[in-house]
Structure formats: structure tokens, C-alpha cells
Amino acid sequence: MVHLTLRRRQRIVLQNDVPEHAFMIEDGCLTLDSVLPEDRRQIMLVLYPGDIITRSAAPPVPLIGFTALRPSIVARRRESDFVHQARQNEGITAFANLAARAGLHAMSIGRLSGEERLATLMIEMVLRLGQSTPGGRTLEMPLSRNDMADYLALNPDTLSRLMSRLRSRGVLSMPNRSRVIVRDFDALAKLSPLADALHLICTRPTPSLFTAAKKTEDAAC
Amino acid sequence: MVHLTLRRRQRIVLQNDVPEHAFMIEDGCLTLDSVLPEDRRQIMLVLYPGDIITRSAAPPVPLIGFTALRPSIVARRRESDFVHQARQNEGITAFANLAARAGLHAMSIGRLSGEERLATLMIEMVLRLGQSTPGGRTLEMPLSRNDMADYLALNPDTLSRLMSRLRSRGVLSMPNRSRVIVRDFDALAKLSPLADALHLICTRPTPSLFTAAKKTEDAAC
DNA sequence: CGGAACGTTGACTGTCATCAATCTCTGTGG
């Protein structure tokens, strides 16, 4: 196992590694992203500590990889490390969670308006990174404006307009480029049809199915 | 373990089951879908034999579930069945694959034009279900027009226009409502930036990482 | 202090959604 220390903006491309690696986020915040022809970048997911990425769990597009949004630590393991039961359980829950989040994100991109998508992102960020402060929930936004646009499948100009709208309505404010203060979380939650789902997926520590399986040792089928 | 036989259009909602179940597609073709307020339906993924769905691997939105597109057989197992090493490997590869496909789909919805999305779907269908016939690759399309629209995050009218365009260009034809004949697969592939990725994800039997792990028995970390 | 990267805003354009009218299948019952 190797620990990788990534600087901000540093990127690791998931090539057809032999042997394949599993990258486990230990600290920091990264994106799983890819760039299509004509500079169409899409951020598939934002990754947090506990997430595991492998080539097989990522879409097999040429430039797929992950990018550190802030200084991050990633453990790289080889496939053979997953012989152990405990590791396997970890892998199953991590991948199931990844699939669930990717599906939710597809739904957000596919069926929500620009404003709803932005609200959804902001709720995710508050739930993951927000701190209670006087005046609202505050967070250090790890995504740049362009990153946010690439995550939400919007263009930066449109996103800027949407942000201005939320600001003028007093839902949130941005004292500087990276800091966000959500002044009215309830209003924000009302803007996103996925608020409840986000709450479930961001707060429950890890889903239950296979972690519980270890305990019950009875034979199957 | 229970085998469920599903009729066309039959739907199973993934509730907060206790104990949670794993549904393994044995035969047929289904969708993983959900409906948001204002009748906004999104098909997250099309499921094929070998796929495994659990509540934890699906986005935690209220009406999430799967729908049979044609008569299908699904095995329902309980969590305790996943104690065994072999099952765990199965689970890991299945979920990793699900995550990869969900990510690819998000990219398709997010960054492709309507026409590119439709081409992407048609390529997926040809690769999964196509039969070589004189005059092109033929397939029985399991998705109705509305399903296709809900999968591609388009509306049915727009989709109809796009289909007409492809038909008039001679890329494909539809002798009846459900049968598709792809007359010029190369032209179709050129329309989708994700053609190569689809090829990788639809043809490789199952990804390699954890299936190989069983063999190497050395200690980890 | 100056330059570059990043962000904002306005005017215009294009794509896709919506609504409505019409047409086409498909299955049912006379």
C-alpha cells in the first residue's frame, strides 16, 4: 500500500493499470471527472474520505481520473489487498454508495432545472462540509466556479447568474471566492427536490447491507 | 433465496426493507427508475442479467425501484447470503460496474446533445441485444418511446424528431414500434463520443479487479 | 503595481420543452 499526497489541482488519470489499483480517499476532497472531445468536461462525483475508486468503478472513457480539490491523501492498494473479508465488506459498501450517488447525480442533471441543480449542490456541500456559525451554515467551497459548472452540467456564465439570484434573494452569501454562507437552509432545501435524498446519503455513515452481513454466519441459499 | 417472476411493466419499489434485500437479475431486462414531483421520471440505468440491485446501491429517493421491460426473473437474497467470499466478489464487481455505468450515463445526460444521447442509447442497445441480420444489426427495443425519453432526459416529442432524423438519414429504421434495425453502425458510432466506452463496458464480461484477487493469497498492507 | 485568472453581466442565439392537432398502430369485439 502506498500513501499519495496530492496537491491542489493535482490529477491522477485512471489508465488501464496492470495490476489495477484501488484508491481510497483518506483525507481531503477530490472529483472524479473526465473530458470529452470539444472540451466538454464532466465531474461525475465529488469524492470524500472513505470513498474508494478503481478503474472498474469508473466509466471507461479515455481521460477519466480524479483531481484533488484541496491537498488530499489517498491510499493506493493493489487488488491482492482485497482478499480479506473486512476489506471486501469495505469495498462492497463503498461501491454501492458510489453507485447510489452517481444515480442521484444523473437524476439531478437530467431532471432538474439549473436553479434546482445549484440548490442541490449547495445542500450537498452544507451537509458534507458545513459548520454552524452565527448567521447561517458556513463552508469552504472546494469547487471553483468552473468546477461547479462542470459538476452541474451548466456553463459558468449561467451558473454565475443563478448564484447572483440566490444571493439577491438572501438564501446565501459569498464573502469571498471560496467561502459560502447559507443564510436560509430551509429556503435552500425547498429549492431542491432531492434535499431529503441528500440528507440520507450524506449523513448515514455507511449503508447497512453488507456491514451487517459479517455478524450472521449462517450458510446461504 | 426467492425467485421472482416479473411481468412486463411490473414494478418493485425499493423500500426501507428490514432486512434489506439484494435483487439479482437472472433473466430479462429492467430499468432502475424513480419519479420526482411534477411527474419527472428518470431512468437511471437499464439492468441486464448479472446485475445486482440493493437499496444501498440505489439513490435514496422515495419512489426508487425497478420496472420490468419484458418478462424477467429476479432472485431476491437476504444480506446474510453475502457472508461467502464468492458472493462478495460477485457483489463487488457488480456494484463497481453499476457505479461505472451510472457515471457514464450522467456524462451522457450532462454533456451530450439530444442526438448524441440517442445515438449512445442505440449503440448500447445494439451491443447488448443486437443480432446480426441481413441489412444491419437488428434488435427488439425493450424501452417504449416514453421510456427512451425518460432514460435520455429528453421529452418524447423531441425524441420523436431525433428518431425521424436518424431514419431519414438511413442510419436506422423501425419496421414496427419495437423493432430497430441499425443499417449503418459506423455512422451511428460516429454520432456518439461515448461509443468506445460503451464497447468496453458492454462487452467485457465483468471487470477484473476483485475476481483476480481471490488467487493471490498474500497478506495485505 | 501590473498582469492573469477568475467572475459578472448584457445581448443575442440555439436547443429543447410545451401544447395541440393529426396520424398510425394494435388489440378487441361485433
Place this chain on the structure above:
DNA sequence: CCACAGAGATTGATGACAGTCAACGTTCCG
């Protein structure tokens, strides 16, 4: 076997939302 009903699909007219381009403002960095 045909007529019919109802769902499904097509197509045109129109409108809304987001994309594009360009100009300008702001922040951050050397």
C-alpha cells in the same frame, strides 16, 4: 374480417431556458 377505440407516435408553432460571445470588473499572485 372489419370497424372501432384508445394508446402511442409524429409534426408544426411557439416559448422558455440555458449557451455563446463580448465587454467589463474583481481578486489574487508574483
